[in-house]
Amino acid sequence: MVPGTAERMSAGAGLLATLAVGVTTFAAGSLEGPSAVVWWVAYAVFALTFALDTEMFFRALLPERPVVAILMVSGITVWLAEPQLGWSSVLLVVTAATAAYGLEPRWVAAVVVAQTLAVSIGSALSGASVPDVVLTTVTYFAFQAFAALVIGSARKEARSREELAVAHAELRATAAVLETTSRSAERLRIARELHDLLGHQLTALALELEVAAHRSTGESLEHVARARGIAKDLLTDVRATVGELRDAPIGLEPTLRAIVSDVPGLSVGLSVAEVRPLDEERALVVVRCVQEILTNTLRHARATRLWIDVRSDEDGLRLSAEDDGSGTGAIERGNGLRGMAERAEAIGGSLALASEPGAGFRVLLTAGPA
Numbered sequence: 001m002v003p004g005t006a007e008r009m010s011a012g013a014g015l016l017a018t019l020a021v022g023v024t025t026f027a028a029g030s031l032e033g034p035s036a037v038v039w040w041v042a043y044a045v046f047a048l049t050f051a052l053d054t055e056m057f058f059r060a061l062l063p064e065r066p067v068v069a070i071l072m073v074s075g076i077t078v079w080l081a082e083p084q085l086g087w088s089s090v091l092l093v094v095t096a097a098t099a100a101y102g103l104e105p106r107w108v109a110a111v112v113v114a115q116t117l118a119v120s121i122g123s124a125l126s127g128a129s130v131p132d133v134v135l136t137t138v139t140y141f142a143f144q145a146f147a148a149l150v151i152g153s154a155r156k157e158a159r160s161r162e163e164l165a166v167a168h169a170e171l172r173a174t175a176a177v178l179e180t181t182s183r184s185a186e187r188l189r190i191a192r193e194l195h196d197l198l199g200h201q202l203t204a205l206a207l208e209l210e211v212a213a214h215r216s217t218g219e220s221l222e223h224v225a226r227a228r229g230i231a232k233d234l235l236t237d238v239r240a241t242v243g244e245l246r247d248a249p250i251g252l253e254p255t256l257r258a259i260v261s262d263v264p265g266l267s268v269g270l271s272v273a274e275v276r277p278l279d280e281e282r283a284l285v286v287v288r289c290v291q292e293i294l295t296n297t298l299r300h301a302r303a304t305r306l307w308i309d310v311r312s313d314e315d316g317l318r319l320s321a322e323d324d325g326s327g328t329g330a331i332e333r334g335n336g337l338r339g340m341a342e343r344a345e346a347i348g349g350s351l352a353l354a355s356e357p358g359a360g361f362r363v364l365l366t367a368g369p370a
Contacts, residue, residue: 010101010151014094018047021078021090028085035081039088042077045070046091053098064102071095072111076118083122089140092119096144100151108148116141165264166298173259173291206232252283252310256290260308266298268306275313279370285343286310286319292336293321293363301325301361317349319365327355340365 022043025031031039053067075091082088092115099111119140123133209227253272260268278286290308297306303325311318331353333341340363341351349367 010097010154014097015051017090017094018050021088022047024087025085031082031085039078039081042074042081043088043091046074046078049074050094050098065107068095068099068103068107068111071098072115076115079118079122080125083126086136089119089122089136092140093143093147097147097151100148101155105152108152112141112144112148115144161264162298165266166295169259169263169294169298170291173287173294175258252278252286252312255283255287256308256310259287259290260294260306263294263298265304266294266306267304268294268308271309273311273313275311276369278312278317282312282317282347282367282370285347286317288343289319289340289363289365290321292340296336297323297325297361301327303360314369316366316368317347319363321363323360325360327357327359327361329355329357331355 025039025043049067049070053064071091072095075095078088078091095115096108096112099108103111116137120133120137123136128136252274256270256272260270290310293308294306297303301323303323306321306323308321309319331337333353337351337353344351344365344367347367347370349365352364352366354362354364
């Protein structure tokens with residue numbers, strides 16, 4: 001589960017219900033014999049698994065499906081070991097809610113049906129009458145269905161917010177890239193105009209003055225020579241200005257700040273040290289990779305914080321990112337990660353990925369000096 005405010009409150013309610021079952025059973029003191037051992041062992045497995053999965057005190061160690069399977073088996077075992085303890089079936093409701101949070105609807109339905117069947121069997125084994133068995137079965141089916149529908153609806157809304165955050169981040173990144181590209185295009189247009197108009201006109205003027213110098217004498221020759229020198233200096237200045245406009249850095253940090261600021265549900269720390277300004281190609285690679293890192297974190301990492309560090313100096317380019325999400329034991333390179341690797345290779349660099357379950361996701365892009 002994601003340790004957000006609403007999720008923590010839901011997880012806290014589930015933990016409270018789970019602990020209430022144990023405390024009530026212990027206070028009643030009605031468990032004896034081998035079945036009592038089975039009951040307490042199964043209950044301990046259920047409580048520990050649920051506590052670990054909430055991420056309130058620990059990071060989740062298992063994916064959702066194994067967690068739900070363990071909760072379902074241990075919860076049903078608790079119920080069937082001592083079916084006369086009616087309150088122990090509350091654990092089945094907790095399992096249904098947990099399944100609704102992390103699994104697809106068809107799997108949630110399967111969990112609810114399996115647990116409802118177990119409730120019916122347990123009620124029958126406890127010696128209850130047929131009407132009581134039916135009433136208990138229907139009641140706990142309704143409880144499970146209600147919990148699953150409420151949690152499922154809340155999770156669907158949360159996912160919609162996540163998708164909106166991703167779309168918002170992608171839109172801001174695209175706008176930042178377009179703004180940067182537009183500024184670069186405008187600089188190039190001005191550079192071409194200076195070169196084509198002023199450059200050519202000054203070159204023609206210098207040639208005309210060169211001819212005039214050969215045909216002038218006395219005091220007029222001195223003025224023509226001075227004018228020719230001024231024309232040459234102007235031509236040199238224009239060429240220098242054109243070169244500066246073409247090679248001017250695009251301003252990496254403001255662009256990245258615009259992308260990572262105010263991301264809903266994710267705190268992003270950004271550090272940029274552009275000791276050696278990046279050319280336009282490398283700067284755009286960094287911008288696109290930061291955009292992809294942010295998008296992947298929002299979609300897959302289940303993280304609350306993301307740290308991004310960008311450094312460009314005499315040793316080359318280094319982009320590193322790390323989140324505090326759930327991580328993974330097997331990294332699958334989808335289109336986004338493959339695209340990042342291709343961008344890195346295009347500038348003579350490489351992309352390294354690292355992750356472990358419960359230890360976040362790390363990205364490192366390096367490239368030598370341009």
